[in-house]
Amino acid sequence: MKLNYLLVLVVCSFLFIGSSSSVFCENVNAHHRWEIKDGSGSHTIRDSIGGLDGTLVNPEKITWAQEDDRGFFLNIHGGSIEIPDRDDLNYPDGFIAKIRFSVDFDALGDAPWLALFSKGSSYQNGYSVMLSADRKKMLISLRGITPAHRTINAVLQNNRDYELLLLFGNGKMRVVLDGKQLAEYKTTGTLTPQRGNLYLGTQRGPYKFHGNLYYFEISPYRAEAADKILSATTSDTTSNLPPSPKAIHFPPLDLADPPGTIIISDFSRFSPAPIVTSSGVRVNSGQWVFRKEAHMINPDSGILHPPSYGDGILEFDPQLHGIYDVYIAARAVTAPTKIIIGLGDEIQTIHVPAGDSARHYNLEQPIASNLKMDNKRIRLFPANSNFYLGYLKFIPSELRRSKDYPPIPGFTVEKTVPPTAESLEKLTQEKVRGQIASGYFTEREFVEHRKIPEFGPSARQRGFLLFAQPWMDLLFPN
Numbered sequence: 001m002k003l004n005y006l007l008v009l010v011v012c013s014f015l016f017i018g019s020s021s022s023v024f025c026e027n028v029n030a031h032h033r034w035e036i037k038d039g040s041g042s043h044t045i046r047d048s049i050g051g052l053d054g055t056l057v058n059p060e061k062i063t064w065a066q067e068d069d070r071g072f073f074l075n076i077h078g079g080s081i082e083i084p085d086r087d088d089l090n091y092p093d094g095f096i097a098k099i100r101f102s103v104d105f106d107a108l109g110d111a112p113w114l115a116l117f118s119k120g121s122s123y124q125n126g127y128s129v130m131l132s133a134d135r136k137k138m139l140i141s142l143r144g145i146t147p148a149h150r151t152i153n154a155v156l157q158n159n160r161d162y163e164l165l166l167l168f169g170n171g172k173m174r175v176v177l178d179g180k181q182l183a184e185y186k187t188t189g190t191l192t193p194q195r196g197n198l199y200l201g202t203q204r205g206p207y208k209f210h211g212n213l214y215y216f217e218i219s220p221y222r223a224e225a226a227d228k229i230l231s232a233t234t235s236d237t238t239s240n241l242p243p244s245p246k247a248i249h250f251p252p253l254d255l256a257d258p259p260g261t262i263i264i265s266d267f268s269r270f271s272p273a274p275i276v277t278s279s280g281v282r283v284n285s286g287q288w289v290f291r292k293e294a295h296m297i298n299p300d301s302g303i304l305h306p307p308s309y310g311d312g313i314l315e316f317d318p319q320l321h322g323i324y325d326v327y328i329a330a331r332a333v334t335a336p337t338k339i340i341i342g343l344g345d346e347i348q349t350i351h352v353p354a355g356d357s358a359r360h361y362n363l364e365q366p367i368a369s370n371l372k373m374d375n376k377r378i379r380l381f382p383a384n385s386n387f388y389l390g391y392l393k394f395i396p397s398e399l400r401r402s403k404d405y406p407p408i409p410g411f412t413v414e415k416t417v418p419p420t421a422e423s424l425e426k427l428t429q430e431k432v433r434g435q436i437a438s439g440y441f442t443e444r445e446f447v448e449h450r451k452i453p454e455f456g457p458s459a460r461q462r463g464f465l466l467f468a469q470p471w472m473d474l475l476f477p478n
Contacts, residue, residue: 030050030088030089030091030219030220031049031050031217031218031219031220032047032049032050032052032083032089032217032218032219033047033048033049033050033215033216033217034046034047034048034054034081034083034200034215034216034217035048035215036072036073036074036081036213036214036215036216037072037073038064038072041064043055043056043059044056045081047083050088052083052084052086052088052089053083054081054082054083054198054200055081055082055083056074056079056080056081056082057079057080057081057082057199057202058078058079058080058202059079060079061076061077061078061079062074062075062076062077062079063075065212073212073213073214074212074213075211075212076201076202076209076210076211076212076213077104077107077208077210078202078208078209078210079201079202079209080115080199080200080201080202080203080209081199081200081201081213081216082197082198082199083197083198083199083200084197085195085196085197085198089119089193089198089218090191090192090193091127091191091218091220091221092190092191092192093169093191093220093221094168094169094170094191094220094221095127095166095168095169095191095218095219095220095221096165096166096167096168096169096218096219096220096221096222096225096226096229097165097166097216097217097218097219098163098164098165098215098216098217098218099116099117099129099163099164099200099213099215099216099217100161100162100163100213100214100215100216101116101161101162101164101211101212101213101214102159102160102161102162102211102212103131103156103158103159103162103209103210103211104158104159104210104211105133105135105156105158105159105210106158107210108133108208108210109208110206111133111206111207111208112132112133112134112334113130113131113132113133113139113207114130114131114133114207114208114209114210115128115129115130115199115201115202115203115207115208115209116128116129116130116131116200116201116209117129117198117199117200117201117216118130118141118198118199118203119193119196119197119198119199120143120193120194120195120196121194121195121196122194122196122203122204123141123203123207124141124143124148124149125143125193125194125196126141126143126193126194126196127141127142127143127191127193128140128141128203129141129164129166130207131154131156135155135156135157135158136153136154136155136156137151137152137153137154138151138152138153138154138175139151140152140166140173140175142168142173142187142191143191143192143193143194144189144190144191144192144193145187145188145189145190145191146187146188146189147185147187150173150185152175152182152183153182153183154175154177154182159211161212161214162177162178163177163178164176164177164178165177165229167221167226167229167230168187168191168221169221169222169223169226170221170223170226171186171187171188172184172185172186172187173185173187174226174230176229176230176233179232179233180233181230181233200213200216201213255364255401255403255404255405256401257393257395257401258395258396258399258400258401259399260395260396260399261393261394261395261396262318262320262324262393262394263301263391263392263393263394264316264318264378264391264392264393264394265301265302265390265391265392266292267288267290267302267304267314267389268290268292269316270288270314270315270316270378270380271314271315271316272312272314274287274288274289274290274304274314275287275288275289275290276290276292277289277290277291277292287307287312288304288305288306288307288312288314288380288382289304289305290302290303290304290305291303291304291305297329297330297331297362297388297390297391301329301390301391302390303331303388303389303390304380304387304388304389304390305386305387305388305389306339306380306381306382306383306385306386306387307382312382313379313380313381313382314379314380315377315378315379315380316377316378317377317378318373318376318377318378318394320373320374320376320394321373321374321375322372322373322374322396323370323371323372323373323396323397323398324368324371324373324394324395324396324397325366325368325369325370325371325394325395325396325397325400326343326366326367326368326369326371326392326393326394326395327364327365327366327367327392327393327395328341328350328364328365328367328389328391328392328393329362329363329364329389329390329391329392329393330350330352330362330363330387330388330389330390331352331360331361331362331363331388331390332352332353332354332355332360332361332362332363332408333354333355333360333386333388334354334355334360335354335386336351336352336353336354336385336410337351337352337385337386337387337388338350338351338352338383338385338387339380339381339382339383339385339387339389340380340381340382340383340416340418340419341367341378341379341380341381341392342377342378342379342380342381342418343367343368343371343373343376343378344371344372344373344376344377345376346368346371346415347379347381347415347416347417347418348367348368348413348414348415348416349383349413349414349416350367350387350412350413351410351411351412351413351414352387352388352410352411353408353409353410353411354410362390363405363408363411364393364405365405365407365408365411366404367413368413369397369400370397371397373394378392379418381418381419383419
């Protein structure tokens with residue numbers, strides 16, 4: 001027996017008959033329906049109402065498939081349907097949408113989330129729905145709305161068909177899965193997506209969609225249509241909204257810096273040079289990785305990630321002279337992170353506390369004061385942990401800021417001794433033994449990885465990064 005699910009964002013009238021539903025909608029410009037049933041092998045997906053046709057992205061990763069009881073649909077493994085940006089996709093007063101899909105969770109790899117659909121320049125800059133790889137949660141993002149991101153409990157099964165409804169308008173978001181209302185929460189503000197196309201499935205980055213797409217429909221919110229839908233649903237909202245974490249509000253990183261401030265953010269200048277990638281590529285391996293275009297913290301800095309394991313140490317001579325107060329900019333993510341930083345003879349472990357699954361935030365915090373930096377080098381050590389490093393800031397101590405950002409609970413700086421190659425190798429072996437025991441990779445795969453020669457000192461010599469796993473990096477040379 002098939003288990004059907006429905007996610008719907010709808011601005012239409014629905015008539016429910018038994019367990020099935022019919023939809024009667026006005027033919028207005030802001031109403032769109034992609035039925036995904038052509039089956040001819042075409043790369044164009046027709047919008048049968050709004051005339052806004054979509055195109056297959058990475059069609060080599062998409063197959064037209066057919067089952068006797070449903071007709072044609074798309075089987076997708078990393079591709080998407082791209083629908084061009086248009087003003088009538090913005091829905092400032094809310095929307096109702098419906099999407100039918102299934103997910104092949106076994107094909108997701110290491111990514112913690114997969115993208116179901118998204119509108120805007122990125123997943124968080126418009127409206128989007130993402131599903132967790134552990135099959136337990138759904139993340140809804142609405143730019144300009146409070147809350148901008150909300151995680152709800154939504155337990156899904158592998159390779160099962162779903163029909164999901166989102167009814168967003170009149171100060172509420174309501175989520176209906178297979179005729180059962182999962183969640184309802186209050187919203188304030190106006191939806192303001194940034195310019196960007198609408199994607200069904202993968203947009204960019206590591207959050208690849210793997211599964212089937214059958215249908216997507218979206219139109220402006222209408223209260224009478226939403227009421228008809230809700231009248232035919234059952235409600236179980238209390239158990240599906242996890243408790244909200246204590247709100248800690250941080251200002252944007254926009255405090256003015258005094259003259260003479262030095263900001264070091266181009267980590268590709270460190271030696272040996274890290275792997276340099278674009279914003280969407282996150283390599284989980286024994287190499288330092290600099291996502292040069294990942295403007296998470298500010299438009300002028302990328303993100304540096306330490307190795308997941310290994311003994312690599314990065315060094316840089318900032319050629320500073322004088323006494324400075326030193327700050328670090330980083331990003332708090334779902335789990336706590338740490339990194340070891342050497343500023344001359346000062347060796348410190350920096351601990352950044354966890355954010356939460358729905359909200360990652362940026363921070364800038366002091367890590368040293370009155371530090372003499374004459375002819376001192378910066379060293380970065382891996383700490384057997386992930387980290388999101390945006391920049392290091394050096395402010396002349398005699399000109400220090402009169403105001404800093406508020407302290408962040410859980411952010412700590414502790415003096416430590418420089419890790420030795422032996423201690424880093426011990427950490428590597430401990431982590432690898434745990435990953436082998438869990439089946440993450442085999443001992444042979446790890447041994448083969450350790451035989452790979454060192455990369456060249458520059459991104460050009462390393463070539464173009466094609467694919468990465470914890471035990472191997474495949475590169476095409478230039």
